Amino acid sequence: MPVTMGIWGICRWLPPRCAPQDTQNCWLAAFCEPQFWHVTICCIFHRLSFTFLHYIRGFAVYQGLLAFSSCPLISLCYNHVMRIAEIGEFGLISAIVSLIDEKGDRQSPARRDLLLGIGDDAAAWKSPGGIELITTDILVEEVHFDFAYTCWKDLGWKSMAINISDINSMGGRPRYALVSLALPGRREVGDVLDLYQGILEISNIYGIAVAGGNISASDKVVINITLTGLAEGNMMTRASAQPGDLVAVFGFPGLSAAGCKALSQFINLDADALQLFKNAHLRPALDFNNGPLLAGLGVKTAIDISDGLAADLTHICMASGVAATLHLEKLPVHPLLTRYFGLDSLKMSLAGGEDYELLFTTTPDIMKRVNAAFDPAPAIIGEITAGKPYAVSLLDEGGNPVHIDFSGWDHYRPGI
Secondary structure: OHHHHHHHHHHHOOOOOOOHHHHHHOOOOHHHOHHHHHHHHHHHHHHHHHHHHHHHHHHHHHOOOHHHHOOHHHHHHOOOOOOHHHHHHHHHHHHHHHHHHHHOOOOOHHHHHEEEOEOEOOEEEEEOOEEEEEEEEEEEEOOOEOOOOOOHHHHHHHHHHHHHHHHHHOOOEEEEEEEEEEEOOOOOHHHHHHHHHHHHHHHHHOOOEEEEEEEEEOOOOEEEEEEEEEEOOOOOEOOOOOOOOEEEEOOOOOHHHHHHHHHHOOOOOOHHHHHHHHHHHHOOOOOOOHHHHHHHHOOOEEEEOOOOHHHHHHHHHHHHOOEEEEEHHHOOOOHHHHHHHOOHHHHHHHHOOOOOOEEEEEOHHHHHHHHHHOOOOOEEEEEEEOOOOOOEEEEOOOOOEOOOOOOOOOOOOOOO
């Protein structure tokens, strides 16, 4: 009521309506009615209020402020059903975390033993033998893979590799796996056995025992693997970065994105380039033993590059409450990536994702020990700074700011 009276008060000061004798000849007659302006301003006010509350609620959900985002005032003023696409993958995760924190039993023995829950590459809890780790990843047909250029054996390898990568980034070694499948009945038994051939091939390399799983019917192929691991010494997390730490990365980020583009867009490449990019995307064969070695050297902060280098560095910054600076001339860009993708190669390195290389931060003293322990040594590409959390700055060789969209991968807001 006060808002309506206020708008009506404004309307009283608007121009009076046309004189009766002029109404039929005045094409602006409708606009001269105070009632018209009353309705118009009410509509504008409602639209602005809706938009304002829409972003307030979306921001609250993204930041995990679930109680605020669902408070009665916003619910009454903002009669709108929030869609997943409006807040994105990470906003949805924040909302789930808030609900678990609010409604979960914090006094249960399992909860008390939990060292790390949602928000890192793996969950962790205490056990007599060390720190137990568990992670899970899902691959969905036509979302994560395409049978037009993916064979079942490579799919099995990759589905296990991405889970091993999560355990590795925590400083652990993988142990037991559960494999759950959703499959259309039209698929051949031999295809499923080929999938398991790929799973077992990489599992045997890292001493993983496939201990069980589940099978269900589905219109599309869905693969979900849950993998446990053990960190016998220090555990690395996303939340340990400190100002003054150096930022470093193994390998050549961006190769998987190149493989995806080359295979899906039928880009003409020479045999060596095609094999390099294809393997990076379909069959990542990385050193998944470097995580425990890093943890043993004293590194406390690490993440595997799944969403994109810059996006995953942002995850570290948000979890640690710090900012970061990247020096683009120090970024390890593979020569074949530059050769075939030109200027796009830089963005692919920053935002391509699915590389599963280790990105980590540590002190300058520990970095010296890391460089001495690894050949080739990881590339030092930036530093952690005190600043606005999640702020990752890009600088060129002259120290000038560079603006590149490095939003990375979000299932509901696809980046590159």
